[in-house]
Amino acid sequence: MKTTVAFMFGCRSVEHEVSIISAVQAMRSVNREKYDVVPIYVTKSGEMYCSDKMFEIESFRDIKTLLAASEPVTLVKSGKDVVLKFLNNKMFSKKKDIVLNVAFPVVHGTNCEDGTLQGYLEFLGLPYVGCDILSSSVGMDKAVFKYVMDAAGLPVLPCICFYAREYAKEKEAVIERAEKEIGYPMIVKPVNLGSSVGITKANDKNALIDAIDLAVSFSDKVLIEHAVSAIREINCSVVGDADSCCASVCEEPFMNDEILSYEDKYMANSKSSGNKGMASLSRKIPAELSETKSNEIRELAKKVFKALGAAGVVRIDFIIDTDTDKVYVNEINTIPGSLAFYLWEATGTPYSELLDKLISLAFRRNRNRENLTFTIDTNILSGVSFGTKGAKGSKL
Numbered sequence: 001m002k003t004t005v006a007f008m009f010g011c012r013s014v015e016h017e018v019s020i021i022s023a024v025q026a027m028r029s030v031n032r033e034k035y036d037v038v039p040i041y042v043t044k045s046g047e048m049y050c051s052d053k054m055f056e057i058e059s060f061r062d063i064k065t066l067l068a069a070s071e072p073v074t075l076v077k078s079g080k081d082v083v084l085k086f087l088n089n090k091m092f093s094k095k096k097d098i099v100l101n102v103a104f105p106v107v108h109g110t111n112c113e114d115g116t117l118q119g120y121l122e123f124l125g126l127p128y129v130g131c132d133i134l135s136s137s138v139g140m141d142k143a144v145f146k147y148v149m150d151a152a153g154l155p156v157l158p159c160i161c162f163y164a165r166e167y168a169k170e171k172e173a174v175i176e177r178a179e180k181e182i183g184y185p186m187i188v189k190p191v192n193l194g195s196s197v198g199i200t201k202a203n204d205k206n207a208l209i210d211a212i213d214l215a216v217s218f219s220d221k222v223l224i225e226h227a228v229s230a231i232r233e234i235n236c237s238v239v240g241d242a243d244s245c246c247a248s249v250c251e252e253p254f255m256n257d258e259i260l261s262y263e264d265k266y267m268a269n270s271k272s273s274g275n276k277g278m279a280s281l282s283r284k285i286p287a288e289l290s291e292t293k294s295n296e297i298r299e300l301a302k303k304v305f306k307a308l309g310a311a312g313v314v315r316i317d318f319i320i321d322t323d324t325d326k327v328y329v330n331e332i333n334t335i336p337g338s339l340a341f342y343l344w345e346a347t348g349t350p351y352s353e354l355l356d357k358l359i360s361l362a363f364r365r366n367r368n369r370e371n372l373t374f375t376i377d378t379n380i381l382s383g384v385s386f387g388t389k390g391a392k393g394s395k396l
Helices: 016-029 057-061 063-068 116-124 133-140 142-151 164-169 171-181 205-216 262-266 291-308 337-347 351-370
Strands: 003-010 035-042 048-050 071-078 081-086 098-100 102-105 159-163 186-190 200-202 221-226 231-240 245-253 312-321 326-333
Touching (some): 142 326, 164 205, 245 337, 312 337, 312 351, 337 351
Antiparallel strands (some): 231 245
16 A cells, blocks of 8 residues: 655745755655655645646646646644545545645745744644754754754854844944954855845945845844855755764855855756756765765764754755865755755665655654653543633632
């Protein structure tokens, strides 16, 4: 009997389109002899739709037409099961509700990757692939992630963090603090976006003001850190859970500017090779590193994974200051673009095997949680009465 897997993607995020690319890649690569695949596309306004047309990336060129040919759906708890329910209850409809065994979120960015979708799935009691609520939300907030890494004794660049309201009220004070504590050049980031959206390098005060103005248009919280001038960016993926994990080979992405931009990641090669998400990024795999340095980064990646309490597949981005040869943890992608399959293929794991491993990890976590106690039998309500006056003046 096949396992029914719901791939969930899209959502209300600036990385909506990237999520679609990653999900279609995954759905077309999963072992269809082992799994029944159900695509669940979440629109930018939050509605869920299902259609067999969603296995083809070309269908998403015209979202309006695609949705017109798709079925609106929702997830419903029914006893011990979670059911995909079709909302167009037409008299002669052939669509039958589908019992789901596991969810596979392939989402990027806020309102989905940040623990929002994971919380929804936890509430339903549906096993799901990847990081849980806490590790997802910490991983998405670049500032909190840095604090956690620092507390774990892992190397991160110092930073300052502030809210948009604080900046609006005390603009000069925030700028002065950044200049004093960080110094030029600086990198300005919205704290909770991925794919390099809203990230800018500032070499002077005017550029800093422009960079902050851009960042607060995407997030109400901004992070500023010193920009390493002699920089190499190295990425490494980790797969596993709290019990064990392993690291992929390292990669070095190539950028057209001083920072790796959204365009570098997703659009640079789209005309020549078709848009393949992160898999189309210009990169060197494996990165040209000494064996010692490569092992250092891979071991550090596993420490980051465990410190966060991550699960599933992640990609961790590192910075090497080539002047000092010091490695810094930059950020984590708890659901990386293209699920970092290209790193695992280079490590010797085919994409279909990676997907199978991730689904197995989801079921293992669910089995472990089934042994935990979440409710207790109690008769506390048997003697409670508010009387005819309701709650006012009553005592428990």
